[in-house]
Amino acid sequence: MIKKYAPATFLWCIVSLLVLYHYHFPEGEVFSPSEKTLIYSLRKKESPKVVLRADEEAKRQLGKALFFDPGLSKNGKIACATCHDPQKNWTDGRQKAVGLDTISRNTLSLWNVKDSRWLYWDGRSDSRWSQALKPMEAPKEMGGSRLAIYHFINAHETYTQLYTSAFGRSPKYPGEEAFPNAGCPCTHDPSLQRSWDQLNDNEKEFINDFFSHIGKAIQAFEDQIISDSSRFDRFAEGLASGEDRMLQALDSSEIRGLKLFFVARCILCHHGPDFTDQEFHNIRLPQLSNPPDSGRLSGLQQLLQDSFNLNSRYADSHQENLTQYQEPNPQQFGAFKTPSLRNVSLTAPYMHDGRFATLREVLTYYNTLPGATPVKQGDEKLIIPLFLKEEQIQDLLNFLSSLEDPNLDFLEEE
Amino acid sequence: MSNYHQFSFGLFSLLILLLGCGQPYTAQTTDDAYEVKITPLPDPIPLNKLFALQITVKANPGIPLPAESEVTVDARMPDHGHGMNTVTKVSKGKVQGEFLVEGLVFHMSGLWEIAVRIHRKDTESEAIFPVLL
Numbered sequence: 001m002i003k004k005y006a007p008a009t010f011l012w013c014i015v016s017l018l019v020l021y022h023y024h025f026p027e028g029e030v031f032s033p034s035e036k037t038l039i040y041s042l043r044k045k046e047s048p049k050v051v052l053r054a055d056e057e058a059k060r061q062l063g064k065a066l067f068f069d070p071g072l073s074k075n076g077k078i079a080c081a082t083c084h085d086p087q088k089n090w091t092d093g094r095q096k097a098v099g100l101d102t103i104s105r106n107t108l109s110l111w112n113v114k115d116s117r118w119l120y121w122d123g124r125s126d127s128r129w130s131q132a133l134k135p136m137e138a139p140k141e142m143g144g145s146r147l148a149i150y151h152f153i154n155a156h157e158t159y160t161q162l163y164t165s166a167f168g169r170s171p172k173y174p175g176e177e178a179f180p181n182a183g184c185p186c187t188h189d190p191s192l193q194r195s196w197d198q199l200n201d202n203e204k205e206f207i208n209d210f211f212s213h214i215g216k217a218i219q220a221f222e223d224q225i226i227s228d229s230s231r232f233d234r235f236a237e238g239l240a241s242g243e244d245r246m247l248q249a250l251d252s253s254e255i256r257g258l259k260l261f262f263v264a265r266c267i268l269c270h271h272g273p274d275f276t277d278q279e280f281h282n283i284r285l286p287q288l289s290n291p292p293d294s295g296r297l298s299g300l301q302q303l304l305q306d307s308f309n310l311n312s313r314y315a316d317s318h319q320e321n322l323t324q325y326q327e328p329n330p331q332q333f334g335a336f337k338t339p340s341l342r343n344v345s346l347t348a349p350y351m352h353d354g355r356f357a358t359l360r361e362v363l364t365y366y367n368t369l370p371g372a373t374p375v376k377q378g379d380e381k382l383i384i385p386l387f388l389k390e391e392q393i394q395d396l397l398n399f400l401s402s403l404e405d406p407n408l409d410f411l412e413e414e
Numbered sequence: 415m416s417n418y419h420q421f422s423f424g425l426f427s428l429l430i431l432l433l434g435c436g437q438p439y440t441a442q443t444t445d446d447a448y449e450v451k452i453t454p455l456p457d458p459i460p461l462n463k464l465f466a467l468q469i470t471v472k473a474n475p476g477i478p479l480p481a482e483s484e485v486t487v488d489a490r491m492p493d494h495g496h497g498m499n500t501v502t503k504v505s506k507g508k509v510q511g512e513f514l515v516e517g518l519v520f521h522m523s524g525l526w527e528i529a530v531r532i533h534r535k536d537t538e539s540e541a542i543f544p545v546l547l
Contacts (some may be wrong), residue, residue: 268522268523271523277462277521277522279462280499320464322464322500322517324517325500325501325502325517326499326500326501375495378496379496380495380496381493381495381496382493382494
């Protein structure tokens with residue numbers, strides 16, 4: 001089929017493979033050079049300390065205050081931090097999130113959210129800032145509205161000052177206004193929609209800009225939620241430097257677990273410094289909900305209709321935009337985002353619907369795939385039973401614990 | 415060969431092909447109507463990052479060169495049973511027969527097959543390019 005495939009280079013590849021296959025595993029080494037390279041690719045580079053400009057610092061402070069402020073919600077009792085509690089590793093410990101009502105999904109942790117390509121289990125947001133806005137107007141979550149938040153911010157001098165410093169303009173509409181107390185383009189609530197429809201186009205545009213800034217402030221705060229100094233990271237550095245002290249960061253069981261992580265092919269989806277490919281897979285979990293959760297398929301449909309997505313005028317131009325290359329496809333039905341494994345042993349329960357109370361239950365599922373749905377077109381065919389022994393499961397669990405680094409120091413620094 | 419050694423061998427294949435095979439790929443379509451050359455941008459293809467393909471299509475005698483709307487590109491992982499999570503966009507280059515394909519992301523390591531399809535009336539010509547990432 002291929003007429004010309006760089007023959008000389010290809011031959012060189014084959015010869016190199018044959019030579020290296022025989023010499024790739026130096027005697028006495030636990031990991032081959034290729035495994036070391038792979039392990040090094042999984043380490044999280046420590047984030048450099050940066051001195052923020054005054055506007056960036058104000059944005060971050062505003063975002064932090066808003067993140068913990070229940071005043072943004074309809075009943076004044078629910079904040080972002082209600083579900084993303086820093087003391088619970090930025091999640092809530094519940095099977096399913098609870099705001100004004102119970103939600104159908106488990107709360108994802110915010111560790112290293114800065115590097116997330118898609119947000120939510122179904123990726124219905126493509127930026128942290130647009131994600132931060134959705135719960136505020138979701139009827140089962142915070143149940144608020146952008147007009148109510150506009151009034152709330154303008155009623156608090158601390159917020160108006162921080163907002164003005166952060167964005168170089170006042171949060172107050174520059175002309176005469178008599179905005180309703182609450183309102184949003186929210187089809188789930190006709191009264192909120194009617195209030196929103198009272199605004200003219202300029203007023204709507206101002207409020208939308210204002211609302212996107214609220215999200216961007218919260219994003220600035222969330223971008224500090226970084227976990228990059230686990231024992232695994234030290235071990236990976238040690239493999240590169242040869243420093244004994246760092247190599248001792250993992251014990252023998254954890255090292256066996258790390259090797260199993262490759263052999264059991266966890267690495268195929270859980271790769272990169274956050275141990276996730278940032279994409280969506282159907283791992284053949286039996287559907288427990290009725291109607292079934294369509295996952296990425298409905299998530300993508302919502303994303304493409306989102307007026308704050310990366311195709312919108314509110315997006316920051318510097319961000320890589322994959323949304324422009326997305327199209328809904330039936331094969332996305334039942335696919336969910338690969339979650340990061342950073343601090344995974346601290347963020348139970350697991351899966352999009354929180355069905356597994358422990359990480360051991362997750363590994364048990366992958367081990368034998370009880371009740372797994374048949375492989376359909378578009379599903380991950382490589383999800384097959386692993387048949388690991390009990391001690392191997394324990395080694396994997398121990399390795400996953402080595403990814404813990406629940407560092408909250410930054411909350412105290414400000 | 416044990417599973418472990420098979421796995422190590424696979425990893426090394428990946429590494430070496432990444433390092434060594436950053437060249438244009440050329441293939442005939444299965445019906446011998448076109449010769450298709452693809453060049454990844456950047457080269458080599460990065461794992462889990464956006465990349466593009468520059469494509470040059472050379473028609474064999476008697477076959478018309480395709481228009482922009484007649485060229486489509488996607489990629490699949492035959493061993494996994496799925497493809498990319500993106501849909502590509504094809505635009506015409508300055509020279510006839512040249513195209514730029516944007517929006518590709520190979521989000522997993524392994525064997526990928528890039529399919530370049532040229533559609534004409536009722537016929538479709540296809541060239542497949544295997545890529546080990």
